[in-house]
Amino acid sequence: MQFATNGYERTTIRAVAADARIDAAMVMRYFTNKETLFKACIRQDPLLPDLSGVPTDELGLTIARTIVLRWSDPAAVGLLWATTTNQETANDIHTNYRDQIAQLAARIGPPEQALERAALVGSQIAGLAFARVVLKLQPLADMQLAALAARIAPVLQHYLTGDLGLTGDLGSMIRR
């Protein structure tokens, strides 16, 4: 997929057409313009599987495993990344992901904290995908999936169920 590897700007309709062994005019006939073509490429599937059976204290690890597995595919991350060039589509996609996590967070804790917890979870996931797949930053890029999941699992768990330190001081987590 051209959009995934090159981003929106550097992807040309001619290149997409050539990939599909088709004329560029055909692409235009079916998608009318570049933006529509792009939006058609990034239709999103659900981020998380059904987690209702998972014990609360294993959510972090379960999510970590799912996410690390899915977002080790450069095509998936690249596509997600390409949304950055279009503020509108970026907002759609990422608030959707955030809300999926927020729904989960609302079930296991105070609903008024759900959005914030979800956004924090999302920030760690996005940062990891970015560093690992886009930047190929070592040693993250070469780590095994299981090890990687184990590293971020406690953090996701903390964001979901831990003490956020609402008073602004260090919070209980550090002092322990």
Place this chain on the structure above:
Amino acid sequence: MQFATNGYERTTIRAVAADARIDAAMVMRYFTNKETLFKACIRQDPLLPDLSGVPTDELGLTIARTIVLRWSDPAAVGLLWATTTNQETANDIHTNYRDQIAQLAARIGPPEQALERAALVGSQIAGLAFARVVLKLQPLADMQLAALAARIAPVLQHYLTGDLGLTGDLGSMIRR
């Protein structure tokens, strides 16, 4: 800064020149081409201040405060973001940042873990900057600096000094 707000591809030399109330040919005379101009724009200053006087168990919060403050400036984050389009410059910049943190990590823990710990810290920082400034994802985008720093401080602290769960299981952090 055009590169910061529009990224590399969408920034035109003509626009940069117009910003500076100068002819485009002048830009070429001084920077020879677009890539050189870009590299000149992203010269990096040190990520962290001197942290030698900070107690080990307050490193997370101190770093969090510094980073959140610095990377709330959309221009700074945008510029960092623009590096993504050029794999080479992206690698230069981000490994540099990682190594600064790794140096710190090596002073307070096993040196063989320093790179990994630093990369994890970096992933959380990058993810937060991305979600907050590029994506403007709520509620992160509107949170106060102090609150934001307090949220990620425990995580940075954990990545720097905590148990990484090297065996691949949940690690001590969750079970506590």
Place this chain on the structure above:
DNA sequence: AGCATAAGCCAACAGGCGTTGACTTGTCGC
């Protein structure tokens, strides 16, 4: 077979891009 519709191809358009080179204007030291 005949025909409507889809699939596919080709050439071209208008516009924007990075980049170039020739040219004019200002600013110094002497």
Place this chain on the structure above:
DNA sequence: GCGACAAGTCAACGCCTGTTGGCTTATGCT
């Protein structure tokens, strides 16, 4: 004043882009 050199302007180049319209070929229905 005068020559050297930097600063600045202008028009144009070749190229690539998204997009268009007209043309030819295949496909399937009656």
